Amino acid sequence: MKNLRVGLQKTSLVNFPGRVCAVVFLPGCNLRCPWCHNGELATASVASGPHGETENEYIPLEEVFAHLEKRKNVLGGLAITGGEPLLSPALEICIHKARELGLGVKIDTNGTLSDRLATLLSNRDLRPDMIAIDLKTTPERYGELTIESAAGERAATELRKSLALLDREVRAGALEVEFRTVLVPDLVTERDLSVIAGLLPPNANWQLTAFAPGNCLDPAWNDREPYPPSEKDRLFKYAKTLVPTASFR
Numbered sequence: 428m429k430n431l432r433v434g435l436q437k438t439s440l441v442n443f444p445g446r447v448c449a450v451v452f453l454p455g456c457n458l459r460c461p462w463c464h465n466g467e468l469a470t471a472s473v474a475s476g477p478h479g480e481t482e483n484e485y486i487p488l489e490e491v492f493a494h495l496e497k498r499k500n501v502l503g504g505l506a507i508t509g510g511e512p513l514l515s516p517a518l519e520i521c522i523h524k525a526r527e528l529g530l531g532v533k534i535d536t537n538g539t540l541s542d543r544l545a546t547l548l549s550n551r552d553l554r555p556d557m558i559a560i561d562l563k564t565t566p567e568r569y570g571e572l573t574i575e576s577a578a579g580e581r582a583a584t585e586l587r588k589s590l591a592l593l594d595r596e597v598r599a600g601a602l603e604v605e606f607r608t609v610l611v612p613d614l615v616t617e618r619d620l621s622v623i624a625g626l627l628p629p630n631a632n633w634q635l636t637a638f639a640p641g642n643c644l645d646p647a648w649n650d651r652e653p654y655p656p657s658e659k660d661r662l663f664k665y666a667k668t669l670v671p672t673a674s675f676r
Contacts, residue, residue, distance in 0.1 A: 432485035446503035453515040458659035461645035468510040533557040541588035565622040573676040624669035633673040
């Protein structure tokens with residue numbers, strides 16, 4: 428795709444459980460989470476200029492495909508993330524390329540594009556092997572992650588639809604799904620964890636992670652302190668009482 432530049436992690440042992448994978452980062456996102464560490468991707472500022480010039484380290488999508496071709500006998504999968512990959516016109520192209528090379532496909536999403544998610548899952552050629560969905564806080568608080576309140580309301584509605592869709596997939600044993608929550612101070616409290624847990628299927632693979640300041644989309648968030656270890660441990664233990672299969676990275 429002309430002028431589209433993307434991020435690439437050539438090899439990862441953690442982004443696709445059970446597989447050695449490459450990770451492609453597609454630009455564009457409909458949320459503006461202030462702690463986001465992929466600000467250039469979120470704001471879609473990775474396209475090259477009219478003469479190919481660019482001030483970032485992203486690469487043409489064709490170079491990603493060349494890497495996959497070269498390493499197809501070593502890699503077991505391709506993890507597609509962002510930004511929000513369900514927004515990208517390159518998503519289907521990436522999936523088809525991975526399938527052509529015999530690679531598994533994992534997609535990371537914020538869950539606010541339920542129709543597009545449903546389309547992927549209903550198409551045998553596009554259906555991923557795994558979905559990882561971010562639960563950033565309770566749906567009612569998604570207005571804090573968007574530019575305008577109406578967008579937050581839409582995101583909350585869409586998130587609930589996506590979770591209902593994935594709940595059916597998990598209960599049927601038809602898809603591997605990872606639910607992810609970052610313990611962001613003030614945005615993810617004990618009450619928020621309780622609400623989030625109520626949206627998950629039984630025995631959900633719920634991965635909790637500590638907030639890490641540094642390189643945040645909103646520079647003011649670089650000065651925010653993570654939860655202290657005692658509070659982080661308390662919140663994780665509380666999450667385990669709600670969802671015994673939860674784990675902490």
